[in-house]
Amino acid sequence: MPIPSDPTLPAVGNCDLVACTSRDVLANLATKWAPLILRQLAQGERRYSELRGAIGGVSEKMLAQTLRELERDGLIDRTSYPVIPPHVVYSLTPLGAECAAHVATLLGWIEYHVRDLRDARLVYDAAQQRGKTARPPDARAARRVGVALP
Numbered sequence: 001m002p003i004p005s006d007p008t009l010p011a012v013g014n015c016d017l018v019a020c021t022s023r024d025v026l027a028n029l030a031t032k033w034a035p036l037i038l039r040q041l042a043q044g045e046r047r048y049s050e051l052r053g054a055i056g057g058v059s060e061k062m063l064a065q066t067l068r069e070l071e072r073d074g075l076i077d078r079t080s081y082p083v084i085p086p087h088v089v090y091s092l093t094p095l096g097a098e099c100a101a102h103v104a105t106l107l108g109w110i111e112y113h114v115r116d117l118r119d120a121r122l123v124y125d126a127a128q129q130r131g132k133t134a135r136p137p138d139a140r141a142a143r144r145v146g147v148a149l150p
Helices: 021-029 034-041 048-054 060-072 094-112 114-130 139-144
Strands: 076-081 087-092
Touching (some): 021 060, 034 087, 034 094, 048 060, 048 087, 060 076, 087 094, 094 114
Antiparallel strands (some): 076 087
């Protein structure tokens, strides 16, 4: 049986407010691993080992912790089948599927602009090493701080 919402809470959250639940959910979604887990689950249900194999670099501890946080936020379901050996699968809830679509847009933007983002980091790092203020990652700015952009 679902737990009824608190009628004193506003209908829409505000991530700028410290005490708002939306801030906690944002913190969970803004981790390195949550968006990657949501992207995997958007392709269908997955076992823990499948998620671990598909997401390079995630530790068992961080995967388990992030899965628990996403489950608590109502974005994923954990289904355990009573068989030996135990069989557990993770899948998106309807709310999680909606969220995953938005996260996919962000991940796509990042992947599309990876060169621009890398170049910005190179320019910034070079400026910091020289004690100068970082400039936008264009060819002129890169030349000013002595970075050759590929």
